[in-house]
Amino acid sequence: MLGKIGRRQKIKAGHVLxxxxxxxxxxxxxxxxxxxxxxxxxxxxxxxxxxxxxSDFIGRPFGKETPYSVTAMTDAEMxxxxxxxxxxxxxxxxxxxxxxxxxxxxxxxxxxxxxxLLGRKTASEKIxxxxxxxxxxxxxxxxxxxxxxxxxxxxxxxxxxxxxGLTIETTSRQLTKMRADGLLDLPSRREIVIQDRxxxxxxxx
Amino acid sequence: MLGKIGRRQKIKAGHVLxxxxxxxxxxxxxxxxxxxxxxxxxxxxxxxxxxxxxSDFIGRPFGKETPYSVTAMTDAEMxxxxxxxxxxxxxxxxxxxxxxxxxxxxxxxxxxxxxxLLGRKTASEKIxxxxxxxxxxxxxxxxxxxxxxxxxxxxxxxxxxxxxGLTIETTSRQLTKMRADGLLDLPSRREIVIQDRxxxxxxxx
DNA sequence: CGTCTAGTTGAATTCCGTCAAAGCGGGTGG
DNA sequence: CCACCCGCTTTGACGGAATTCAACTAGACG
Numbered sequence: 001m002l003g004k005i006g007r008r009q010k011i012k013a014g015h016v017l018x019x020x021x022x023x024x025x026x027x028x029x030x031x032x033x034x035x036x037x038x039x040x041x042x043x044x045x046x047x048x049x050x051x052x053x054x055s056d057f058i059g060r061p062f063g064k065e066t067p068y069s070v071t072a073m074t075d076a077e078m079x080x081x082x083x084x085x086x087x088x089x090x091x092x093x094x095x096x097x098x099x100x101x102x103x104x105x106x107x108x109x110x111x112x113x114x115x116x117l118l119g120r121k122t123a124s125e126k127i128x129x130x131x132x133x134x135x136x137x138x139x140x141x142x143x144x145x146x147x148x149x150x151x152x153x154x155x156x157x158x159x160x161x162x163x164x165g166l167t168i169e170t171t172s173r174q175l176t177k178m179r180a181d182g183l184l185d186l187p188s189r190r191e192i193v194i195q196d197r198x199x200x201x202x203x204x205x
Numbered sequence: 206m207l208g209k210i211g212r213r214q215k216i217k218a219g220h221v222l223x224x225x226x227x228x229x230x231x232x233x234x235x236x237x238x239x240x241x242x243x244x245x246x247x248x249x250x251x252x253x254x255x256x257x258x259x260s261d262f263i264g265r266p267f268g269k270e271t272p273y274s275v276t277a278m279t280d281a282e283m284x285x286x287x288x289x290x291x292x293x294x295x296x297x298x299x300x301x302x303x304x305x306x307x308x309x310x311x312x313x314x315x316x317x318x319x320x321x322l323l324g325r326k327t328a329s330e331k332i333x334x335x336x337x338x339x340x341x342x343x344x345x346x347x348x349x350x351x352x353x354x355x356x357x358x359x360x361x362x363x364x365x366x367x368x369x370g371l372t373i374e375t376t377s378r379q380l381t382k383m384r385a386d387g388l389l390d391l392p393s394r395r396e397i398v399i400q401d402r403x404x405x406x407x408x409x410x
Numbered sequence: 411c412g413t414c415t416a417g418t419t420g421a422a423t424t425c426c427g428t429c430a431a432a433g434c435g436g437g438t439g440g
Numbered sequence: 441c442c443a444c445c446c447g448c449t450t451t452g453a454c455g456g457a458a459t460t461c462a463a464c465t466a467g468a469c470g
Binding site for chain 4: 327328371372374375378393394
């Protein structure tokens, strides 16, 4: 099946898998780890336009250049396919294509939802929305089912800022304020404990 | 073919085709006119997350609720399909599915590019980027080929603001300033004449 | 000519970004 | 084990870009 034309590969945290503007060489399926998709401007401003979790796809099937770079945020493992081989395989396997189409439609919905956040929400609303979404998406991988109140983010402050279209200072201040207000606890740099989910949801707008 | 299960329908400017959160009843192919996809918050803030031009698709195949409402910005004409019938038809026509997949991937790229604009660009950069993109997308429909310097927007100031994540006042001020600086001419409310494309591209960042 | 909507302009405010400095924590080497 | 260093984060002071609130103007249409 599909497995035959793919090969497993590990990649270290911080390593760049694809560069913005390159002819996309591969398509991949993430098995473990977290990656980011980044669009950057000439002057260095960056916006993270997608966070890739295990079971998500990366790459751009059907012969376009990649419009963003992909970087591993943690050590990651993935199943990589040569793009041409993948395209051919997909063309002859409608079921795979349908699956891909569904995923892509879901991604598009998520991206559009995120546009609302970027364009219209305030800093505190952004942070609150972000934490709630992360608690959901990170719960999938954890042991117990259900949404968890405590989790470890795979990113630092700067990266949170790049996801939300804020500066690192604003991000830090908002988190500190939420801790002061008793909504959160921040036991270590990357750990988040949600202490008042209701209030957080209210804040998220 | 596909035409058999669809029916043509006209819709007036301002009319809402789908409501955010509804079970999407239809899928449609736009033949003429321009529509907007809008996500709105409880307090009335709105963000336009997509502008739909002729030949674009709207709706959400494969049984999810629509995550945004769709409204006609001009009188429009489209070919509407019952969603269930469309889903079935698509499932048995891989070529249609592939076409749909390509379109959706393109839309996703466009959305992600737009996220950079919303999250990281300044007001003037947003306006400049917007005008350039519109001059491109509206050129497709016009008579002559190539990108045109003069075109008529299908939206008012408030809608431009909702696309860019700005207020109507900021939008107006930026346009006025660009006219004063000789980058544009604004012969009437909805007409734009680009007088210095280079400068505009520089501004867009 | 009056009314109505859409757009423009002005002044005051505020939220967020910028610049700068200090704090923390984790790793390394003495 | 402690001292030191480095990167990341926090905190503070300040400034500026964009929003807010409000008044005014320009067209469109009866």
